[in-house]
Structures are given as structure tokens and as C-alpha cells.
Amino acid sequence: QVQLVESGGGLVQTGGSLRLYCEASGSLFNIFVMAWYRQAPENERELVAMISSDGRRNYAELAKGRFTISRGDAKYTVSLQMTSLKVEDTAIYYCNYKQGASNYWGRGTQVTVSS
Numbered sequence: 001q002v003q004l005v006e007s008g009g010g011l012v013q014t015g016g017s018l019r020l021y022c023e024a025s026g027s028l029f030n031i032f033v034m035a036w037y038r039q040a041p042e043n044e045r046e047l048v049a050m051i052s053s054d055g056r057r058n059y060a061e062l063a064k065g066r067f068t069i070s071r072g073d074a075k076y077t078v079s080l081q082m083t084s085l086k087v088e089d090t091a092i093y094y095c096n097y098k099q100g101a102s103n104y105w106g107r108g109t110q111v112t113v114s115s
Contacts, residue, residue, distance in 0.1 A: 002026040002104040004095045008079075009109030016113070017083045022095030022106060024076040029099040034078040036069065038091035038111075045094065051078060062089075085113045 008020040020036065035050035049059045049069035057069055068081040076097075082089065090113050095106035 002028060002097055002099070002102070004097055004104055004106035006093070006095045006106045006109040009093060009111045011112045011114060012085055014085065014087060014113055014115050016085050017081070018085065018111060019082070020080040020093055020095075020109060020111070021072070022078050023072075023074065024095075024097045024104075028076055032076075032097060032099040034071075034076075035096040035098075036078075036080045037094045037096055038089075039094065039108075040088075040091040043091075048093070049080060050096075082111070085111075087113050087115050089113050 003025050004022055006022045012018050031053050033050055033052045036048040037045050038048050039045040047060050049063050049067055051057050051069045066084045070079050092108040093111050094108045097104045
């Protein structure tokens, strides 16, 4: 089993920045992918950005140029630096961890961007 704990969400004004954090613990492998997804009310969950254990990054179009995903000093931590936030970025942001055929989710952290 793998547990994910997210932190760093909150309320910010348009144009502001937030940094989200996620730490994985439990039965962890050396090869994995960690990612951030988000889900706004009445919308489907969508990928924001992902980073693999070898450091490769991929971003959704919504994140390119504004968000940066990074691995932390600890091997199984990941952060998402979000800048130039827009009202439409308001959502619950979920940390995701994949290893092999297994897929795990955190409980999510709320990000609210006010105009």
C-alpha cells in the first residue's frame, strides 16, 4: 500500500502563486511516476503535470509556462509551483502515484483563485 499526503492549497488572488506538496510513503518502488491532477466542480479529473523517477516531466497544455513540477529532496516527494493563477485554476488538486500496475491517489487539496 502507498499513502499520499498533499499540502499547500489555499486561497489566492488572480495572478498570484501557490506551491503544492505531496509525499508518498509505504511500499514504494524505485521506478514510479508522480503527478498532479485537478478536478473542478462538475468537471472530470484532468492531468496537470507528471514527473517520473528518472526526472522526465510532462505538462498538460493548461500548465505549460505557468506551472512547474519538481521532485523534492526526499525521493518520494513532489511539488507543483503554480504561478499566474487564474480563476479557472480553481479546483481540488490531487497527487497521484503510479508504480507497476498500481495507482494511488491522495485526498486532494483545495486551490481557490479569486478575481
